[in-house]
Amino acid sequence: MSSFKGRNIISLRDMTTPDLWKIVTTAEEVKSGKHRGCLLDKTIASLFFEPSTRTRLSFESAVVKSGGSVFGFADPGSSSQKKGESFSDSIRTVTGYCDAMVIRHPVEGAARLASEVASVPVINAGDGANQHPTQTFLDLFTIYEEFGRLENLKIGIMGDLKYGRTVHSLTHAMSLFGAEMVFISPPSLEMPSTILSDLSDKGVHFRTAKTPEDAADMNLDILYVTRIQKERFGDPLEYKNVAHGYRIDRNTIASLGEQVRIMHPLPRIDEIAEEVDNTPNAIYFTQAHNGVPTRQALLGLVTGGIN
Amino acid sequence: MERAYKVYAINNGTVIDHIPTPLALKVVEILGLGNEGIFTIGVGFQSKSLPGGKDILKIENRILLESETDTIALIAPDATINIIKDGRVSEKRIISIPQSIYGVMQCPNPNCATNKLGAHRHFELEDKNTMTYRCQYCERVTEILPENLTAPE
Structure with missing residues (x-):
């Protein structure tokens, strides 16, 4: 594992398994009250070139809770790019104002480019359809917190598996820990064949299924649900039919077994019935809340506040 | 003749x-x-x-x-x-396909930072057998096609 101090966090592809362990265990320490004030006297720039309320608030909460201060903008309308300044020039300028910067941008590769011109660590908070590494870190931390381990779990991943960057990153991460996986999606939104052949090459055990009930025999530890977006379907009726079959309720949980834990990166629309919220199976709000200690840990590590 | x-x-x-x-x-x-x-x-x-x-x-x-x-x-x-x-x-x-390609290959992803934000084109070899390269910005894997090769930046 290379040291985290001064490091850019751009893509899961740059992370080793020991790196992921370091982030997860540090997040656990932060949540248990260790590393208080790890961002004291640190200033973090929060540059959101596209809106993302949940991720932005989670990062900003992480900074404030750790004793740091945060500035930035929540949409590109308030940035100098509106005046025609290049992205690289914006980053070169802001790098002199802060100790680390968090960037979300609709263009794929924007965070990588920022990391090349910035002199402070850059954390990618989502670059188009490419990467959103901190979502995967908080997912891993939530799994670790719930099961006490990351290794050899059985996980079902359901929803839009074709376009969802969250599920691609999670699949990659869980494959590093020997997970057995089932990919549940409508035929038009299946996991890309390149990812499936990568998994085969690595010897990962996986299968595909059309409904969560098809995986009932697996005794899944986790069912990770993602949203199926209406805009992926040309025909609204087709969307309605597909979405209806991908709704998790108490009956789904009964068929998967009471051991299953339901995760979701949120926002949820109607793919998980509200009746699930108060069951011990639902851990998606804990998962969202875990974004804060995970991001505290990460910011502390890259700024040197945590060793 | x-x-x-x-x-x-x-x-x-x-x-x-x-x-x-x-x-x-x-x-x-x-x-x-x-x-x-x-x-x-x-x-x-x-x-x-x-x-x-x-x-x-x-x-x-x-x-x-x-x-x-x-x-x-x-x-x-x-x-x-x-x-x-x-x-x-x-x-x-003797020539062999390069590990890295700088400048001459355009990323086919229109939403890549090389096409939208002025990042310098950079690919790394992903798989020699399939002649595929990965863009170091948007991370898409692409085959080498003559139409994607252009004059150096």
Whole structure:
């Protein structure tokens, strides 16, 4: 594992398994009250070139809770790019104002480019359809917190598996820990064949299924649900039919077994019935809340506040 | 009647033979030869190894760097390259596809930072067997297609 101090966090592809362990265990320490004030006297720039309320608030909460201060903008309308300044020039300028910067941008590769011109660590908070590494870190931390381990779990991943960057990153991460996986999606939104052949090459055990009930025999530890977006379907009726079959309720949980834990990166629309919220199976709000200690840990590590 | 010569011989420079027809002009483009010195091209010669014909490119007074000749391997992996000094072949250069490609390949993803934000194009070899490369910005994996190769940035 290379040291985290001064490091850019751009893509899961740059992370080793020991790196992921370091982030997860540090997040656990932060949540248990260790590393208080790890961002004291640190200033973090929060540059959101596209809106993302949940991720932005989670990062900003992480900074404030750790004793740091945060500035930035929540949409590109308030940035100098509106005046025609290049992205690289914006980053070169802001790098002199802060100790680390968090960037979300609709263009794929924007965070990588920022990391090349910035002199402070850059954390990618989502670059188009490419990467959103901190979502995967908080997912891993939530799994670790719930099961006490990351290794050899059985996980079902359901929803839009074709376009969802969250599920691609999670699949990659869980494959590093020997997970057995089932990919549940409508035929038009299946996991890309390149990812499936990568998994085969690595010897990962996986299968595909059309409904969560098809995986009932697996005794899944986790069912990770993602949203199926209406805009992926040309025909609204087709969307309605597909979405209806991908709704998790108490009956789904009964068929998967009471051991299953339901995760979701949120926002949820109607793919998980509200009746699930108060069951011990639902851990998606804990998962969202875990974004804060995970991001505290990460910011502390890259700024040197945590060793 | 046998042709006296196919393309004028050169005294000093680089000769690239066995370029599949009609890719010699693409080689000129990716080497950025456009406005620089003298080069001569022969297109559509018969070839035993290339059923569609071969092109020859002779560049006068310029010894290509290995990084440049390896770029040629992206579209003409069987090209032969001779370095000419004082009218003689001074080096027969073996080419192999490069580990890294800078500048000459455009990312096919229109939403990539190289196309939208001015990031410098950079690909790394992903799989030698399938000749696929990964963009170091948007991380998409792409095959080498002549139409994605352009003049250097």
